[in-house]
Amino acid sequence: MTPSQEQRRWMYRTMLLSRRFEEAIAAAYFEGKQPAFNMANGPIPGEMHLSNGQEPCAVGVCAHLDEGDFVTATHRPHHIAIAKGVDLKAMAAEIFGKQTGLSGGRGGHMHLFDAKVNFSCAGIIAEGMGPAVGAAAAFRQRGEKRVAVSFIGEGAANQGAFHEALNLAAVWQAPVVFVIEDNAWGISVAKKDSTSVTDNALRAAAYGMPGHRVTGNDPLKIFDVAGAAITRARAGQGPTLIEIETYRLEGHFIGDAEGYRAEGEVVGLKAKDPIAVLRQLLLQEGTIDVAADVRIQAEAQSAVAEAIAAARAAPFPAAQAAFEQVFA
Amino acid sequence: MNAPLNRTKRNLTIAKAMAEAIAEEMRRDPSVLVLGEDIGKLGGVFGNTRGLYEEFGAARVKDTPISETAFIGAAVGMACVGMKPVVELMFVDFFGVCMDAIYNLAAKNCYFSGGQSPVPMVLMTSVGGGYGDAGQHSQCLYGTFAHLPGLKVVVPSNAYDAKGLMLSAIRDPNPVVYMFHKALQGMGWLGTVKGAINDVPEDEYLVPIGKAAIARSGKDVTLVGLGATVHHALDAAAELAKDGVEAEVIDLRSLVPLDRETVLASVRKTGRLVVADDDYQSFGVSGEIIALASEAAFPQLKAAPRRVAFPDIPIPFSPALERPLLPDAAKIAAAARATLGKA
Structure with missing residues (x-):
């Protein structure tokens, strides 16, 4: 499956938007945290997990999804949220803990929920897989053509929930696609030191479903493999497991000293930044010209600036709001 | 030591x-x-x-x-x-x-x-x-x-x-x-x-499991804490001392086994009890300590025990929502004053 020119432009735009958004979030995150880095301080407290470098996974998969399709993401959710169409302003406001945020500041960066586009994420490894199987099973039972996609990291493939969800999805022939973003590191532990197989896609065979590994952090290859899996799910042919080789260009969270990485690893990864690679390709093949690129970059920049400015300007929730919405 | x-x-x-x-x-x-x-x-x-x-x-x-x-x-x-x-x-x-x-x-x-x-x-x-x-x-x-x-x-x-x-x-x-x-x-x-x-001594020493510590002695009101709330309780005690109130601060150190004797001895002495816990309020440590005092030190209690705990809601992200709800010295001091009829 090959993306159309319009889809290629969307993928590029969306990857840029995600990158610019995270750059702005990172800058804001450091406010109040220098020189002494205390996670509690600044306009964005708490842990902050950036997805810089992993944008191809989000766009290659979400290019095939509509608002009605159900997506669960991880503690590293921004790129997927943006590709799924989560409202950027409401997302930014949530990350700043503001009243205008997706959840009025209750959830923050690791708990982004946008029911309008069927997106959610959570802070516990593999936690979204069961819900994705359930949503998919419900779609199938109701005769709807919607699918579910659960994104996880490669570290989550060693959780019990991963193995149970795969089996259940296959037993129910649920229209769900499991996408592993393999960035090679579970915090400080290398995949090779934690995982019994080099390729998690091999594990699909144990649960009676197809498994594919996509190498090179390449959005076009991801588009191809994910497209086939999602088409298959929509056609009622059951679940698929995909593992994508990707990279995180930052630490596990902001503030991670990354002493576990080999020297030069990050420099090497930055040299093959997937956004630069895609830009080069689109320019070469004439999908965009330099003027279009300048425009796309400027649009991403201004959309982010607008969202961040609105988030900063928004009021904090009233303290009493903490007691609201504990129950429906 | x-x-x-x-x-x-x-x-x-x-x-x-x-x-x-x-x-x-x-x-x-x-x-x-x-x-x-x-x-x-x-x-x-x-x-x-x-x-x-x-x-x-x-x-x-x-x-x-x-x-x-x-x-x-x-x-x-x-x-x-x-x-x-x-x-x-x-x-x-x-x-x-x-x-x-x-x-x-x-x-x-x-x-x-x-x-x-x-x-x-x-x-x-x-x-x-x-x-x-x-x-x-x-x-x-x-x-x-x-x-x-x-x-x-x-x-x-x-x-x-x-x-x-x-x-x-x-x-x-x-x-x-x-x-x-x-x-x-x-x-x-x-x-x-x-x-x-x-x-911290370099040599080996044991702190027994099941033994609370009296982090500060006092005769007017007992403040019970654990972990972080011990420090809030100590700050509250310092604040209360300015008004001439002598608070006793107990650091539970162990929950199981619970050092009931140390808690009861203090409550029997002061007749007043405040429990500070940053866990959820209901069905937890604060309720257990107050039940203990009610069961075993009822005659000596001079006022209803109070608790300062995290309310029964999931902990929210936004600092505007979370921080006002965390137990702190001011809340503990206010609860202590309430037991003394000085609210």
């Missing part, structure tokens, strides 16, 4: 005190080993295993996959065959994926085996919020663990106790849940309550 008079003071963080205790016990006892996520080469996300991998190597300091059900279950098995695993659950909030191994195996094997298969393991886990990490990374869950028979539960409030409790926990023939509070840990990136850093 029974430190020799001539020794130099050595102020340590809780993180360093925990690592030192584990290292000492690993040197002494070859059956002790450590396992968990990022506890090896990284030295623990919260610093409490730093240096162990370098000294003892990968066989005794095992970085695990993110597989809590498997590695906590494995720790139970290791304990059953004579090892003494110290296993880390990185955040207590993660207990949801592995509680079966904790409360159905570690907690019950000794009993169900009629004492044949005790489970000498330590489950160390970080607790507490206040730094904007939201409710899957900020809970205390003291009451959740203390509720389950078969688990001992300790909560150090300072480095001295952290070392002595860790040594006791490793040597205890039972599973001990060792809950360390992130605000006290001494990791710069989480901020640190200064009172948690104190003098």
Whole structure:
């Protein structure tokens, strides 16, 4: 499956938007945290997990999804949220803990929920897989053509929930696609030191479903493999497991000293930044010209600036709001 | 503290005190080993295993996959065959994926085996919020663990106790849940309550499990805390002293077994009780301590006991929502004044 020119432009735009958004979030995150880095301080407290470098996974998969399709993401959710169409302003406001945020500041960066586009994420490894199987099973039972996609990291493939969800999805022939973003590191532990197989896609065979590994952090290859899996799910042919080789260009969270990485690893990864690679390709093949690129970059920049400015300007929730919405 | 008079003071963080205790016990006892996520080469996300991998190597300091059900279950098995695993659950909030191994195996094997298969393991886990990490990374869950028979539960409030409790926990023939509070840990990136850093002897010493400490003596009102709230209670006591109120502060240190005698002796003396707990309010530590006072010190109570705890809502992310709800010295002092009719 090959993306159309319009889809290629969307993928590029969306990857840029995600990158610019995270750059702005990172800058804001450091406010109040220098020189002494205390996670509690600044306009964005708490842990902050950036997805810089992993944008191809989000766009290659979400290019095939509509608002009605159900997506669960991880503690590293921004790129997927943006590709799924989560409202950027409401997302930014949530990350700043503001009243205008997706959840009025209750959830923050690791708990982004946008029911309008069927997106959610959570802070516990593999936690979204069961819900994705359930949503998919419900779609199938109701005769709807919607699918579910659960994104996880490669570290989550060693959780019990991963193995149970795969089996259940296959037993129910649920229209769900499991996408592993393999960035090679579970915090400080290398995949090779934690995982019994080099390729998690091999594990699909144990649960009676197809498994594919996509190498090179390449959005076009991801588009191809994910497209086939999602088409298959929509056609009622059951679940698929995909593992994508990707990279995180930052630490596990902001503030991670990354002493576990080999020297030069990050420099090497930055040299093959997937956004630069895609830009080069689109320019070469004439999908965009330099003027279009300048425009796309400027649009991403201004959309982010607008969202961040609105988030900063928004009021904090009233303290009493903490007691609201504990129950429906 | 029974430190020799001539020794130099050595102020340590809780993180360093925990690592030192584990290292000492690993040197002494070859059956002790450590396992968990990022506890090896990284030295623990919260610093409490730093240096162990370098000294003892990968066989005794095992970085695990993110597989809590498997590695906590494995720790139970290791304990059953004579090892003494110290296993880390990185955040207590993660207990949801592995509680079966904790409360159905570690907690019950000794009993169900009629004492044949005790489970000498330590489950160390970080607790507490206040730094904007939201409710899957900020809970205390003291009451959740203390509720389950078969688990001992300790909560150090300072480095001295952290070392002595860790040594006791490793040597205890039972599973001990060792809950360390992130605000006290001494990791710069989480901020640190200064009172948690104190003098730690290099020599081996034990802080007994099941023995509370009187952190400050007083006669007018008893303030009971654990972990971080001990420090808030001490600050509240200092504030109350300005008004001539002498508050006694009790650091529970252990939840299971609970040192009921120390709490009751204080309440019988003061007749007034405030419990401070940053775990959820209902069905937890604060209710248990107040029930204890009601059952066993009712005649001496001069006022209804009060509690300062986190309300019964998931811990929200936004600092505008979370921070006003956390127990602090002002809330504890206000509750104490209320018991004195000075509200």
